[in-house]
Amino acid sequence: MSEWWTYELSDFLLFAPRTYYRLIELYNAEIWPGQFVALLAGLAVLALLRGRAAWQGRGALALLAAGWLWVAWAFHYTRYATINWAAVYFALAFAVQGAAMLALAVARAGRPPGPPGGLAGAMGMALALRSYRARAGEPQDLAALEVYKALALAGSHCLDQPCQTPVTN
Amino acid sequence: MRPVPSTGERLPVVGLGSWITFNVGYDEAARASCAEVMRQFFAAGGRLIDSSPMYGSSQAVIGWGLDRIGRPQALFSADKVWVAPASRGPAQIEASRRAWGVPRFDLLQVHNLLAWKDHLPALVAMKVEGRVRYVGITTSEGRRHGDIEAIMRAHPIDFVQVSYNVLDREVEARILPLARERGIAVIVNRPFRQGVLIDAVSRHPLPSWAEEIGCANWAQLLIKFIVAHPAVTCAIPATTSVAHVRENMGAAAGPLPDEAMRRRIIAHVERL
Numbered sequence: 407m408s409e410w411w412t413y414e415l416s417d418f419l420l421f422a423p424r425t426y427y428r429l430i431e432l433y434n435a436e437i438w439p440g441q442f443v444a445l446l447a448g449l450a451v452l453a454l455l456r457g458r459a460a461w462q463g464r465g466a467l468a469l470l471a472a473g474w475l476w477v478a479w480a481f482h483y484t485r486y487a488t489i490n491w492a493a494v495y496f497a498l499a500f501a502v503q504g505a506a507m508l509a510l511a512v513a514r515a516g517r518p519p520g521p522p523g524g525l526a527g528a529m530g531m532a533l534a535l536r537s538y539r540a541r542a543g544e545p546q547d548l549a550a551l552e553v554y555k556a557l558a559l560a561g562s563h564c565l566d567q568p569c570q571t572p573v574t575n
Numbered sequence: 576m577r578p579v580p581s582t583g584e585r586l587p588v589v590g591l592g593s594w595i596t597f598n599v600g601y602d603e604a605a606r607a608s609c610a611e612v613m614r615q616f617f618a619a620g621g622r623l624i625d626s627s628p629m630y631g632s633s634q635a636v637i638g639w640g641l642d643r644i645g646r647p648q649a650l651f652s653a654d655k656v657w658v659a660p661a662s663r664g665p666a667q668i669e670a671s672r673r674a675w676g677v678p679r680f681d682l683l684q685v686h687n688l689l690a691w692k693d694h695l696p697a698l699v700a701m702k703v704e705g706r707v708r709y710v711g712i713t714t715s716e717g718r719r720h721g722d723i724e725a726i727m728r729a730h731p732i733d734f735v736q737v738s739y740n741v742l743d744r745e746v747e748a749r750i751l752p753l754a755r756e757r758g759i760a761v762i763v764n765r766p767f768r769q770g771v772l773i774d775a776v777s778r779h780p781l782p783s784w785a786e787e788i789g790c791a792n793w794a795q796l797l798i799k800f801i802v803a804h805p806a807v808t809c810a811i812p813a814t815t816s817v818a819h820v821r822e823n824m825g826a827a828a829g830p831l832p833d834e835a836m837r838r839r840i841i842a843h844v845e846r847l
Contacts, residue, residue: 420631421598422815428602488600489631 421489433485447473467511474504577808579709580758581733586651588802589827590623591616591820592764592813598631605815610640612820617647619824625736625762625811626675627655627686628667634674641676652677653734653762655713657686661693668701682734684711688719688726695730709733715764717745727753736762739807740772741800741844751806760808763801767812773797779847788836789829794819798826800840803833 434441447469454466478500486493576585591613599605613624626633634654641650652675658667672680683698685691691712698710711734714723720737727735727750735754737746743765754761767773776793790796794812801810812823832840 420595420629421600422595425599425602425605428605429600432602485600489598491629491631 420491425489429485429489433481437480444473464511467507471504471507471511474500474507478504577760577802579733579760579808581709581760586760586809587620587622587827588807588809589621589798589824590625590651590653590762590809590811591621592811593624593626593633593637594630594764594813595769596813596815597626597633597636599636600632606636606639607643608815608817609636610643611817612814613637613640614644615817615820616824617644617649619821620649620827621824622649623651623653623682623762623809623811625653625764626671627657628671629655629657629686634671638674638676646676650677651681653682653684654680655684655686656694656698657689659690661690661697664690664694664697679705680707682709682711683707684713684734684736686713688712688714688722691722691726695726695732699731709760711735711760711762713762713764714738717743720745720750724749724753727757727759732759734760734762734808736764738765739763739801739804739810740766740768741797741841742768742772744841747804751804755806761806763807763810766798766801766810767794776844776847782843784836784839787830788832791825792822794822795826796840798823799831800837802826803831803837 451466451469454462454469478497482493482497482500487497577588578585596612597609599609616624624637626637628634641647654668654671654675656664656668656671658664668680668683672678683701685694685698695710695712698707701707702710711732712723712726713736714720715736715738717738723735723737726732735750737750739746739751740763751761753759773793776797781790781793781796785791785796788796788799790799798810798812801807810826812819814820814823
């Protein structure tokens with residue numbers, strides 16, 4: 407893109423904040439009561455992470471992979487892409503991550519990577535806090551939310567790195 | 576009404592943009608609201624609706640809305656090509672045409688000059704073949720004005736679309752005079768700085784002298800400032816509000832500010 411430095415973050419928002427929140431609202435209405443399934447799956451991941459057996463690590467990763475693949479398909483590709491053409495790429499990135507976690511669950515029996523620390527963690531937290539403010543409806547805050555999601559994809563721990571707390575096979 | 580210089584066809588000075596406002600996806604309630612905005616737009620004498628494949632679902636929402644309100648014959652469909660490499664242009668234009676549900680576009684523009692060296696000859700060829708009536712180029716917020724000028728001088732375009740409002744007046748220096756000289760119609764985007772300008776001025780009372788040019792609200796004053804420029808063919812404010820589209824269309828009626836009044840509007844808004 408030429409003269410890219412003349413663009414502001416909010417210039418890349420194709421929709422009004424209200425449209426985004428309506429999308430979330432409609433999505434939640436459509437998947438109801440699937441939220442309870444997600445909640446149970448989250449609790450199951452936490453429970454599995456408390457154990458040290460290989461199958462528990464595999465199970466946690468498989469559940470996370472299922473969550474990633476669901477978000478790729480049901481949110482980014484099917485719904486978000488209707489108002490943001492870039493969401494197709496978000497879906498692809500989520501699908502690749504989900505597939506990688508699934509492969510790791512099957513092949514290496516690792517544990518889910520922990521949250522990033524240091525500068526990456528601080529940047530992520532700052533953007534997350536900024537995006538939290540997006541509820542106020544400012545386009546720049548909503549844009550921060552998008553950047554946060556993109557960085558979360560790019561900045562999460564690489565799954566091919568050794569796990570910090572390896573599970574004995 | 577203003578004539579398109581290349582044909583003399585007359586267009587209302589207020590059109591309808593769709594950037595952000597019409598990108599509502601499959602939200603039925605929001606789509607119905609957009610359709611109502613379009614209905615009021617046509618009821619008030621509007622014709623030109625502008626969109627782009629860059630605007631998410633806006634094209635599909637326009638097509639849905641046109642179906643809902645009975646496809647008014649007055650429609651002047653203005654869309655854009657926005658893809659690189661340019662070899663993908665014809666497929667994108669066809670997808671856009673299907674989304675709108677029109678037999679052909681009235682105007683096709685090269686969006687933000689993306690791959691314009693390849694797109695523009697293709698659009699001109701489409702015009703020669705009768706598959707589009709007018710061709711043009713667009714930019715926004717002051718970008719690439721040098722390239723815009725060069726294209727206006729060297730290529731047979733009917734329309735140029737630029738940003739222009741009471742605070743962003745860079746185009747007054749060269750592009751608007753050049754458009755008059757070359758007989759090129761001018762569409763003005765960002766008349767309210769994407770809402771920021773009208774939100775800011777609306778915190779202040781409308782000056783009493785606005786009545787002299789038939790303005791009942793700030794939107795009309797800001798639009799009249801733009802369309803009073805003799806080079807401007809139409810401005811394309813975007814809105815999701817039926818009340819706002821009525822206000823905007825009101826700017827097409829009544830007297831326009833003369834040059835002294837335009838300077839007064841600038842001075843007043845700059846002081847706020």
